[in-house]
Amino acid sequence: MVHPARVKSKGLNGVPHLPFQEFAVPSLEAFLSVLKKAKIRDSEIEVSSSVESQHTMCSRPLIHVLVMTAKGSGPAEYRDLAALYQYCPGCRTAVRIL
Numbered sequence: 001m002v003h004p005a006r007v008k009s010k011g012l013n014g015v016p017h018l019p020f021q022e023f024a025v026p027s028l029e030a031f032l033s034v035l036k037k038a039k040i041r042d043s044e045i046e047v048s049s050s051v052e053s054q055h056t057m058c059s060r061p062l063i064h065v066l067v068m069t070a071k072g073s074g075p076a077e078y079r080d081l082a083a084l085y086q087y088c089p090g091c092r093t094a095v096r097i098l
């Protein structure tokens with residue numbers, strides 16, 4: 001299960017996907033471990049499922065995966081969204097939407 005790592009891009013802080021890139025992932029856990037292995041600088045990964053957004057392909061609820069970066073060295077209140085993904089557990093695909 002190797003995902004063709006085209007353009008190991010200089011991307012934002014090492015986020016391993018390009019905006020609007022869609023790719024297959026075997027499971028949410030596998031996807032999260034890919035993100036963790038990417039060692040995105042000063043990042044925290046948050047997962048939230050929301051009932052409001054559904055995958056247009058299969059109308060299952062999407063899971064949002066947020067990559068947050070802490071700005072500077074202060075308390076975590078000042079944070080930035082480095083990347084946002086939507087993962088569909090039905091289709092097992094993820095899309096980077098931000």
Ligand SMILES: [Zn+2]
Pocket residue numbers: 055056057058059060088089090091092
């Ligand atoms: Zn789907």
